[in-house]
Amino acid sequence: MMTRSPLFLAAPLAGAVLLLAACSGGETDETKVAAAVPRKCPAVAHTPVKLAGGSFEMGEDDVYAEEGPVRKTEVGGFWIDPHEVTNRQFAAFVAATGYVTIAEKPVDPKQFQVPVGQIPADMLKPGSAVFTPPDFPSNRYSDWWKYVPGANWKKPYGPGGADRVPNEPVVHLAWDDMVAYAKWAGGRIPTEAEWEYAASAGTRSKNVQPAEANSWQGAFPNYNAETDGFKGVAPVGCYRPNANGLYDMVGNVWEVTADYFKPGHDPRDTDNPKGPDAGSAYDPLNPGMVSRTVKGGSYLCAPNYCQRYRPASRQGRDPGLGTSNVGFRLVYDRAPAA
Numbered sequence: 001m002m003t004r005s006p007l008f009l010a011a012p013l014a015g016a017v018l019l020l021a022a023c024s025g026g027e028t029d030e031t032k033v034a035a036a037v038p039r040k041c042p043a044v045a046h047t048p049v050k051l052a053g054g055s056f057e058m059g060e061d062d063v064y065a066e067e068g069p070v071r072k073t074e075v076g077g078f079w080i081d082p083h084e085v086t087n088r089q090f091a092a093f094v095a096a097t098g099y100v101t102i103a104e105k106p107v108d109p110k111q112f113q114v115p116v117g118q119i120p121a122d123m124l125k126p127g128s129a130v131f132t133p134p135d136f137p138s139n140r141y142s143d144w145w146k147y148v149p150g151a152n153w154k155k156p157y158g159p160g161g162a163d164r165v166p167n168e169p170v171v172h173l174a175w176d177d178m179v180a181y182a183k184w185a186g187g188r189i190p191t192e193a194e195w196e197y198a199a200s201a202g203t204r205s206k207n208v209q210p211a212e213a214n215s216w217q218g219a220f221p222n223y224n225a226e227t228d229g230f231k232g233v234a235p236v237g238c239y240r241p242n243a244n245g246l247y248d249m250v251g252n253v254w255e256v257t258a259d260y261f262k263p264g265h266d267p268r269d270t271d272n273p274k275g276p277d278a279g280s281a282y283d284p285l286n287p288g289m290v291s292r293t294v295k296g297g298s299y300l301c302a303p304n305y306c307q308r309y310r311p312a313s314r315q316g317r318d319p320g321l322g323t324s325n326v327g328f329r330l331v332y333d334r335a336p337a338a
Contacts, residue, residue: 039228041235042237044082047082048187048331049244050079051078054074055072055074056073056200057200058072059205067264067312067313067314074271074272076272078332079334080329081187081330083247084329087153088167090153090173093184101172103172127148127151128152128172129151130147130324131145131300132146133221137221145323153173156171168234169233169327174319174320176319178328186332188333189331190331191257191275192295196312200312201246202243205310205311207310210309213239214228214239214252215251215302219304234252251296253299253325253326254294255329257295258275261282261293262275262282289318291319292317293314
């Protein structure tokens with residue numbers, strides 16, 4: 001059974017990226033951004049989309065080193081959810097099975113590898129990592145991320161915050177939670193290649209902040225202009241789908257894939273690649289754990305910090321801890337039951 005890692009501060013947004021000068025100053029006449037515009041979010045279908053197999057150029061060479069090299073990659077056909085798994089969908093699973101997520105269970109003190117008396121009491125309570133923006137520029141993860149007792153998929157901002165919104169992506173899930181849902185729903189977590197093939201939709205990944213995605217406008221982490229209509233997570237279906245009819249394949253929340261993480265792609269592994277095995281996996285920002293690969297960036301990605309609002313973007317992610325900006329969607333090897 002997967003348990004939570006104490007390295008929760010580095011996992012959600014780990015990356016070899018420095019905050020640029022735009023983070024160091026306040027708003028000026030030159031940096032003002034247009035006011036947020038309300039965005040309508042129509043209801044969208046839940047029916048998985050069938051994608052024929054094919055080839056595509058996987059990876060990107062000119063942004064972050066761990067995303068290359070670009071190589072022609074083949075994938076087989078599959079069905080894929082049109083949007084991230086929502087709170088409504090996950091609630092149906094919990095109602096049917098009585099499932100309890102890892103964030104709702106006490107933390108095993110053995111994970112910290114120090115005497116119990118040295119562990120802050122709150123760190124042993126059920127909870128999860130919540131993005132908490134500071135009101136000042138900072139490049140320290142500990143200024144943005146807090147372990148909040150009582151935060152989980154039902155209460156994504158903690159006990160004193162708002163309840164889950166039914167049509168928003170479910171967050172605060174660990175790997176085991178996602179796998180349990182996938183088995184119940186008759187699907188599986190996609191490989192990185194399948195996910196990127198679906199997200200690319202016949203177009204090469206390129207480093208441009210998309211207008212039709214939920215990302216961060218302004219100077220991360222302390223100024224979000226919200227010109228995309230949202231300060232945090234958005235309901236599914238708020239932005240135009242890609243050419244495959246898939247919503248939020250970049251931005252909104254990072255999406256977990258089945259692949260273990262290792263910087264860079266193996267240029268020889270091009271036929272339905274499944275990434276490195278657990279023994280070869282390595283996350284330089286979390287060297288003590290075997291990470292899974294997450295894709296597509298989140299609402300926290302900004303041009304001055306995390307330029308990962310692209311199909312080719314990839315990071316390692318602690319599989320034992322959920323956060324407020326990571327979700328998932330499923331793929332299926334056969335047509336899902338109606």
